[in-house]
Amino acid sequence: MHTLRYMGSKLALVDIIAPIVHEYAAGRGVVDLMAGTHAIGYALKPHARVWANDVQHYSQVIGQALLGPCKLAPGQLVHQLAREYLARQRKGFFEEVYSNTYFSPEQCRDIDAIRTAIMALDPPVQPLCLTALMAAMSYCQSTPGHFAQFLPREHRRVQALRRLRLLDVFRHKIEELEEGLVEGKGENTISGVAAEEFSIPQAAGVGYLDPPYTGDQYSRFYHLLETVVLNDSPAVKHKARYRQDRFRSNFCYPSRVEEAFLRILSVWAKADLPLVISYSARGLLPLDRLHSLARSHYHRVRQRNIDRRHSSMGKGEKPVREVVIIASQSRLQSRLNTNR
Numbered sequence: 001m002h003t004l005r006y007m008g009s010k011l012a013l014v015d016i017i018a019p020i021v022h023e024y025a026a027g028r029g030v031v032d033l034m035a036g037t038h039a040i041g042y043a044l045k046p047h048a049r050v051w052a053n054d055v056q057h058y059s060q061v062i063g064q065a066l067l068g069p070c071k072l073a074p075g076q077l078v079h080q081l082a083r084e085y086l087a088r089q090r091k092g093f094f095e096e097v098y099s100n101t102y103f104s105p106e107q108c109r110d111i112d113a114i115r116t117a118i119m120a121l122d123p124p125v126q127p128l129c130l131t132a133l134m135a136a137m138s139y140c141q142s143t144p145g146h147f148a149q150f151l152p153r154e155h156r157r158v159q160a161l162r163r164l165r166l167l168d169v170f171r172h173k174i175e176e177l178e179e180g181l182v183e184g185k186g187e188n189t190i191s192g193v194a195a196e197e198f199s200i201p202q203a204a205g206v207g208y209l210d211p212p213y214t215g216d217q218y219s220r221f222y223h224l225l226e227t228v229v230l231n232d233s234p235a236v237k238h239k240a241r242y243r244q245d246r247f248r249s250n251f252c253y254p255s256r257v258e259e260a261f262l263r264i265l266s267v268w269a270k271a272d273l274p275l276v277i278s279y280s281a282r283g284l285l286p287l288d289r290l291h292s293l294a295r296s297h298y299h300r301v302r303q304r305n306i307d308r309r310h311s312s313m314g315k316g317e318k319p320v321r322e323v324v325i326i327a328s329q330s331r332l333q334s335r336l337n338t339n340r
């Protein structure tokens with residue numbers, strides 16, 4: 001299910017990664033420790049119970065929408081309420097702060113109207129509607145693919161992007177979501193703690209860890225999505241107009257990344273559960289170091305290479321080697337899990 005253009009999304013690799021995670025779950029639940037757009041959790045939803053975690057609120061909202069029980073979203077109602085709000089011509093936060101940056105003034109007005117309309121709905125139906133709003137923002141944004149910078153007005157793509165009617169894209173996205181959502185196997189759980197602090201549930205069979213691998217903080221690249229789901233009006237700073245209360249991930253600092261991996265490896269190894277890790281050959285932590293950390297806690301560490309061309313958000317395409325590292329106590333770990 002495509003929702004956002006997202007740095008490091010595993011949507012394109014789902015057919016490779018999801019079966020590995022599923023095999024090691026061995027009939028038990030899956031924990032997606034840094035779920036982002038929930039590409040892996042959503043692929044496994046029909047087959048396993050999923051615990052999905054991510055520190056960003058927008059990710060938790062997408063998780064509630066995609067992994068929660070399927071429901072009908074009142075798209076028509078939101079559309080109608082948003083139109084009533086637009087008729088009142090009151091200036092909202094997005095129009096005030098972001099006009100002619102990431103969006104045109106009209107697109108900002110639509111965002112304000114849709115978010116006000118969604119907040120008038122019952123809480124259980126809000127996540128699907130907010131996810132459609134974020135998907136519409138992601139589609140219409142005048143940016144290289146994230147919200148750390150916006151394209152200058154004279155950029156060749158901006159005029160066409162600015163002409164998109166965000167309210168119409170929203171309506172289309174909500175229909176897509178409603179039609180596409182698959183039923184789950186069990187009751188899934190969404191949480192928002194640092195992965196280093198995550199308490200492993202009794203019924204879990206495997207952990208999947210997909211951390212940031214560069215110094216780019218997700219809270220900086222997707223600050224606008226955080227603001228839309230928090231429904232607040234924060235003070236903003238710098239040309240990119242960032243909110244200030246941003247989470248800083250240990251995985252984005254060369255001095256902290258090793259300790260962060262170690263903490264997670266030690267908790268999962270102590271629980272005697274396998275850990276599947278996605279990382280890059282160009283990550284802040286060199287792969288040979290990651291292997292030796294994994295080997296200090298697990299008997300068996302294997303690597304699967306995935307070579308592909310990767311869009312670097314406005315800077316063209318580059319060849320990248322992504323890896324999947326599977327740390328388990330033995331060849332039999334996946335079968336042992338079944339017998340717990």
Ligand SMILES: C[S@@+](CC[C@H](N)C(=O)[O-])C[C@H]1O[C@@H](n2cnc3c(N)ncnc32)[C@H](O)[C@@H]1O
Nearest residue numbers: 008009010034036037039055194195210218249
């Ligand atoms: C590479 S992305 C995950 C992409 C995801 N697998 C997908 O397919 O969309 C990394 C995610 O880790 C989250 N994150 C970063 N540091 C974290 C931490 N310490 N604990 C939990 N989540 C974290 C970010 O918010 C981001 O969504």
